[in-house]
Structures are given as structure tokens and as C-alpha cells.
Amino acid sequence: MASGKKRSSKKEPLEFRNTALTDALQTQDMAAVAFALRHGPTVVPLMKPGQRDDPLDAGEVWTYRDPSTGDLALLLFSDAAHKPATLPPAVALQSPAWLRAFLSTHEREITTVFFDIAGPHPLQASPADIIAALDA
Template sequence: MPETQPEFRSQVLAEALEQQDMAAVAFALRNDHMVLPLMRPGQPDDPNDDGEVWTFRHPETGRLALLVFSDAAHKPEALPPFVGLYDGPWLHTFLRTYGKDIETVYFDIAGPHAMQASPDELLRVLAL
């Protein structure tokens, strides 16, 4: 039986962003997945290599921003072409590890329903 390709979108997250409701976003992050841009693709034969998440470094402050998308189609063309699917536990671990370096997390930064949150706010909602 041929292996199916994952769908690089989350309808649950898209609906939460449309509502501009952080509680709904938290629910989506805890119970579904999200799309993140990658510096390079992961190796499909290696479960420990899921690529390297790309972050944006603000040129004036040097601070990092993490960009999260509800759908790979919402990722601007200027970003690296690769994407990966991640879940809430991964995001919680990532923010616990790198959150002090990350100034903000942007959701669907180019629309259609952009939101942003601080790493601390996301850590709180993901820990529930």
C-alpha cells in the first residue's frame, strides 16, 4: 500500500486564528499540529532528523521570532521552501529550551488571520 503524504495544514489552528481566540489557539496547538518553515528538509528514513526549524532574526534587535503556520500555503515565498509538521509537546519543549532567545511567536504572519504571542504565554497554555 503506498504511503500517504502528510497534509501540511491544520484546520483546527486555522479556525482558532480566524476567531482570534488564544484559548482556541492553545487547544489547537495541544490537540493538532502546526506547520513550521525548515532550513533544510528532514531525512525521511531517520526518525530523529526532522529538519532544522527556521527562525527569523530581527535585524535591529537581534532577537528571534518563531513563525508558525496553520497551512503551508500561508508561508510567504521569501521563507525557506521546506516545511515540517510539529505538535504542541514539541513546541513546549522547543520554547522551554530556546524561549529566552525568542522575542515572539507569530502565527500566519502574512495572514489571513495573523496573531502573535510571547513564548511565556504559549508555555503557560501548553502546560495545562
């Protein structure tokens, strides 16, 4: 006799990575980086994760402020495995549209954007350069 319980289907775990971005950073090919940013997600560290029941709550993005200059940097990752353990543990997988909107909103405050800052293949760009790559 059936127990009335539905068997839960095993879902593949969500992968917090953009393989195309990882590959583009490895070769430092700026055209490939731009393509990967336009067509795939970016791993974003969070101070506070969003509410699971609210799809509009993306959480609070973690940024780095240099204590000596006050400059604000946005750290992004091609793979959650590249995020240093010293950063807050929560991450979000954000779309190209989200990245474009976030950078547009905070372009005056953010002085630089780092990709995979701790390696294996870091890249630094200005918010304006990232916006231009997303718009290309």
C-alpha cells in the same frame, strides 16, 4: 501470470495543516488557539529538512532575526499554504510536545512567536504565553 510485483497502495498525501488552529486564528479566540495547539500539529518552516531515514532528525528550524534589534522570532503556521514564498520552501509538521520542548529550550533567545504572519489572520504571542497554553 502474476508479475511478482506488489501494487503500491495509494496513500493520501500528508496535509500540512491544523484546521482547528486556522479556525481559532480566524476568530482570534485565545482559548480555541490554546486548544488547537495542545491537540494538533503546527507547521514549522525549516532551513534544512531532516533526513528521511532518521525519524529523530526533525530538521533545522528557520527563525527570523531582526537585523536592527537582533530580536529572534519563531514563525509558525496553521497551514503550509499560509507560509510566504519568501521563506525557505521546506516545512515540518510538528506535534504539541515538540513545540513545547522547542520553546522551552529556546525561550531565552526567542522574543516572539508569530502565527500565520502574512495572514489571513496573524497572531503574535510570547514564548511564555505559548508554553502556558500548551501546559493548560
